[in-house]
């Protein structure tokens with residue numbers, strides 16, 4: 001896997017202000033995970049790991065809810081397919097097994113980071129961009 005870091009850049013913008021703002025928040029969570037990986041989880045406390053997982057779960061649920069509301073508002077043509085992709089991502093995040101994370105934090109955080117990375121490239125840059133293109137057309 002190439003060396004991806006959760007640094008926000010213009011190329012990541014979908015063009016919808018709210019969605020982009022929320023994606024930036026998710027990147028912030030990604031950066032917190034990266035920082036723990038960089039320090040090889042040395043001295044990491046269980047509560048730090050749990051709070052990252054909780055934040056990820058809560059924020060992602062909130063973000064997907066917002067995106068789905070926007071899609072409904074604009075009667076987005078690929079709504080069901082998109083919601084199914086959200087369900088799969090949410091399922092992964094909800095199934096992060098905290099005892100394993102406590103036992104092997106570095107290894108498990110790397111897996112979470114990879115999942116988030118593939119979400120950026122396979123979902124945000126493709127699927128979310130499709131939504132914003134369509135709603136921008138509909139707003140005209």
Ligand SMILES: [Fe+2]
Pocket residue numbers: 067082086123127128
């Ligand atoms: Fe999405």
